[in-house]
Amino acid sequence: VSVAIPVPIGSHVASHAVGHNVGHGAGHVGGLAAAHNGGHGHAGAHRSGGGSTLLGYIGIDTIIEQMRKKTMKAGFDFNIMVVGNSGLGKSTLVNTLFKSQVSRRSAGWARDEKIPKTIEIKAVSHVLEEGGVKMKLTVVDTPGFGDQINNDNCWEPISKYINEQYEKFLKEEVNITRKKRIPDTRVHCCIYFITPTGHSLRSLDIEFMKRLSHSVNIIPVIAKSDTMTIEERLEFKQRVRKELEMGGIEVYPQKEFDEDMEDKSDNDKIREAMPFAVVGSDKEYQVNGKRVLGRKTAWGIVEVENPNHCEFAQLRDFLIRSHLQDLKEVTHNIHYETYRAKRLNENGGLHPITCNDTQESNL
Numbered sequence: 393v394s395v396a397i398p399v400p401i402g403s404h405v406a407s408h409a410v411g412h413n414v415g416h417g418a419g420h421v422g423g424l425a426a427a428h429n430g431g432h433g434h435a436g437a438h439r440s441g442g443g444s445t446l447l448g449y450i451g452i453d454t455i456i457e458q459m460r461k462k463t464m465k466a467g468f469d470f471n472i473m474v475v476g477n478s479g480l481g482k483s484t485l486v487n488t489l490f491k492s493q494v495s496r497r498s499a500g501w502a503r504d505e506k507i508p509k510t511i512e513i514k515a516v517s518h519v520l521e522e523g524g525v526k527m528k529l530t531v532v533d534t535p536g537f538g539d540q541i542n543n544d545n546c547w548e549p550i551s552k553y554i555n556e557q558y559e560k561f562l563k564e565e566v567n568i569t570r571k572k573r574i575p576d577t578r579v580h581c582c583i584y585f586i587t588p589t590g591h592s593l594r595s596l597d598i599e600f601m602k603r604l605s606h607s608v609n610i611i612p613v614i615a616k617s618d619t620m621t622i623e624e625r626l627e628f629k630q631r632v633r634k635e636l637e638m639g640g641i642e643v644y645p646q647k648e649f650d651e652d653m654e655d656k657s658d659n660d661k662i663r664e665a666m667p668f669a670v671v672g673s674d675k676e677y678q679v680n681g682k683r684v685l686g687r688k689t690a691w692g693i694v695e696v697e698n699p700n701h702c703e704f705a706q707l708r709d710f711l712i713r714s715h716l717q718d719l720k721e722v723t724h725n726i727h728y729e730t731y732r733a734k735r736l737n738e739n740g741g742l743h744p745i746t747c748n749d750t751q752e753s754n755l
C-alpha cells in the first residue's frame with residue numbers, strides 16, 4: 393500500500409489548525425484542530441511527515457469539503473422498491489423510514505372493486521431535505537404482487553421495470569449529446585416483504601429472489617413481526633437464512649462485493665442479522681413522556697424504533713445511515729454494468745441504441 397516516494401510534505405498540524413478551519417464549521421461544530429483531525433481519521437498522515445515545516449500544508453484533504461459542497465448542491469437520487477403481498481405493511485414501512493407520507497397507503501378494497509389482475513408498478517418521487525442535503529427519493533410500489541391465485545411469473549413485470557431503468561440510463565450514457573448528469577431512475581434497493589408465517593419461505597418468495605438477485609439489491613424483511621413471539625422470530629429468521637442459502641440466493645450485501653476486511657466484518661454482522669424483523673407505524677404515542685412511533689395493542693405499545701421491540705431501527709441505520717452510498721455503487725458498478733455489458737454485446741456495439749430519443753436538446 394505504501395508509496396515509495398519519500399516526499400517530505402512536512403508536519404502541518406500547526407498551520408492547519410490556524411488557517412484551514414474555514415468551511416468546516418457546518419459539519420464540525422467547534423472544529424478545533426484536535427476535533428478536525430479526529431473527525432477525518434487522517435491524523436496519522438499529518439504526523440508522518442517528519443516534522444519539517446518547510447513546505448507546510450498543501451490542502452489535499454480539502455477535497456472532502458469540496459466534495460461535500462458539490463454533493464449538497466447537486467443532491468442525489470435514491471430509488472427504493474417495495475415488493476410483497478398486499479397488506480404486509482409496505483407503504484407504512486416506507487413512511488416510517490422517511491417519517492413522512494412518501495408512500496400512499498393502500499386504500500383497501502372498495503365494495504365492487506375486483507382484485508387487480510396484474511401487477512401495477514407505480515413510482516412516486518419526493519424531494520426530502522435534511523441538513524441542507526437534498527435527496528430525491530423515488531418509491532416504486534408494486535401493488536398486486538403475489539395476490540393472484542396463480543403467481544407464476546409474477547416476478548416478470550418487476551424484472552422488466554428494473555431493466556427498463558437500466559436501458560434508459562444506458563441510452564442517456566451513449567448519447568452523443570449526453571446530459572451532464574443523467575437522471576437516475578435505477579432501483580437501488582428492493583425491499584422484499586416476507587409474510588410472517590413462522591413456517592418457511594413460500595415458493596413465490598424463493599422464485600422472486602432467485603430471479604432478481606442478480607439484477608437488483610434485494611433486502612428481505614419479515615413484515616409485521618409484532619405478530620410473532622421473540623422465539624418464533626428468531627427461529628423464522630434462521631430458517632429464512634438457511635433457505636436462502638440452500639436456494640443459492642445472495643441478497644444484499646453480497647459477500648463477493650465486500651471490498652476489504654472492514655467491509656467484510658461490518659457486512660457479516662448484517663448478514664447474520666438478516667432478514668430484519670420489522671414493524672411499521674405512522675402513529676405517535678406518548679411513552680414515558682416521549683413521543684414515539686408505535687402500534688397500540690391491548691397489552692401495550694409496540695415501539696417501532698425501540699431495538700428491544702423490533703429491528704426497524706437496525707434496518708433504517710443499515711439502509712440509510714451506513715449503506716445508502718454502497719447500495720448506489722453496487723447498483724451502478726455491478727448490476728448496471730452487467731446489464732450494460734450484455735446489452736452492448738448483443739448489439740455488437742453502441743450504434744443501434746443511440747438512434748432515438750435524441751430530440752431533447754434543441755439544436
Ligand SMILES: Nc1nc2c(ncn2[C@@H]2O[C@H](COP(=O)(O)OP(=O)(O)O)[C@@H](O)[C@H]2O)c(=O)[nH]1
Nearest residue numbers: 478479480481482483484497498616670671672
Ligand atoms: N400488526 C402490524 N400491522 C401493520 C404493520 N405495518 C402496517 N400494518 C397495518 O397493515 C395494514 C396494511 O398496511 P399497508 O402499509 O397499507 O400495506 P401494503 O399493502 O403492503 O402497502 C394497515 O392497516 C397498517 O396499519 C406492522 O408492522 N404490524
Ligand SMILES: [Mg+2]
Nearest residue numbers: 482483497498
Ligand atoms: Mg401499499
